[in-house]
Amino acid sequence: MRRTGFLDFYALIFVAVLYGPVVLLPIFSFNDNIYITLPLSGFTVRWYEEMLSNESLMKALRTSIKLGLVVSVVSTTIGLCAAKALIRNSLPGRRAALGLVMLPLVVPSLALGVALLVTLRLGFGVELSLLTIGAGHVLICLPFATLVIMARMEGFDQSLEEASLDLGEGRFSTFRRITLPLTLPGIVASLLLSFTVSLDEFVMAFLLGGDDTTLPLFIWSQLRFPAKLPTVLALGSCILAFSFVMVVVANVVRRHGLPSQTSAR
């Protein structure tokens, strides 16, 4: 047993600082006071009841779920194909293609959103709708989907596919019977992560949205009214709890059955 040093202490403080502000949301969402102030004044589930009876909130929730499902399926499908191609080092122009797929990671989302807005509205004359938000969300999710699935594919022995081909299976049935089952944890993780990213994304939805309101847009519209804040706290706590579970499950699933711990991201 090594001695406990400064770094162990630092790590504990770090985790506390990382989670501290966010933990305030659930704490105050049960507080029986319309103002978010200390000391706490009693336990209530009033704000959660208000949340459930808020019709426009529920509509935004349905919109966000619909959007998230489509975005996660589309970005994971595109990402799966791209990952399959990009794990081959022999692919000519691999670095350039990988760079292009990862580019949305390093461009500020405001710049991405504005560029998309300009092209879709002025270039193609597309009306802003849920579809345009979805396009923006797929753009943001694609690098994550590709990375997660690539990491998973790199984790298993590529010779399994070669063996299957040598033993007479066709390319498609090799993909279905070897690649797909082995990559499945990565695919599931990608679906969960993309759904979470889409559910939580604000800037793209703000710039590219038409009349449809997603959950983050709904929250944004409520933040101006102090009286609405407790409901936002209840809603925010639910979203945070949901995202937390989704991301933890995604991270556990994607590493399931992998021998090494190096593919962390």
Next chain:
Amino acid sequence: MDSMTQAGSDLRTAGGPHHGRSRQTAGEHGRRGGFIGALSALLVRSEALRGYLLLSPALVFLLCLLVLPLAGILVLSLFTQNYVAIDTTLTFANYWKILKPGEGTYFLGVRFPFETPIFMILLAKSILMAVAATAAVIAMAYPMAYFLAFRVTHHKMLWLILITVPFWTSYLLRIFAWKIILGYNGVLNSGLLALGVIDQPLDFLLNNPTSVVIALTHAWLAFAILPIYVSLEKIDRSLIEAATDLGDNRLERFLRVTLPLSMPGVISAVLLVFIPTVGDYITPAQIGGTSGVMIGTLIQSQFGKANNWPLGAALSVFTMVSVTALACLFAWLAGGRRLRA
């Protein structure tokens, strides 16, 4: 075999439209003669062609919704807003508006000699705030990444997941959390009042550049750990032992071996945090108030209330180019120092 891949890559450069057609005939390779037969035979044998067929959905998507929009915004920035219509004569008028010399004003003791200095001042301010946030993020994330790489022996996966989960959760809500902490009637003020530490709420907590930098630092903290951790994890432990054997103490060992070898991770962490924070919109809008305004706020307003899309496009392009230039300069300087060490 060599000539085959050569032919494959020749065909690939010949253009993508063949891909769709060749997919349908992939199963019948060799049996059909002529152009389609040759194509399908190529597809089966050429690794590269198959690769690009798989990549094509991503490439088409990214060309239409990333490359084209980035080119589009560049073109729009050369147009001008003419009341309700957009004048499509190509001109540098928007950039001239940003950079036109003039009387100027002072910001932080530096004169900004422009006719409309607000653009350059906001850009400089955004960059300074992003630099401050990035420096704080790296300073706080490095020891944590070091801890994960060298001290954690059990449940490493659990630690990594714990540290990275906040990054995936709602950015808007994480910023909102700071609003309820730092607000005039917020958690911090009411807590201090209840404890009797202060007898009036502190009004300097929210709506200023400092509160924005604090929230930005906290929001991006989880994102910076992974690249640093990965580069620390890759360091050959025998190099560190060798430094100890050759008489370096712990500090020397860290400064001369561990830190230089982890610089690639630090550089990518800096870029991953700095670039998005300069153009952030949510944080200044929520907790910046009027004094915490950043360039992103101004860009968004051109596409919203101010309704001058070409100027917004020019500001966006100008910001992206400046930020990319700064990022490249930093990577070059930091990388160069690493090579000399």
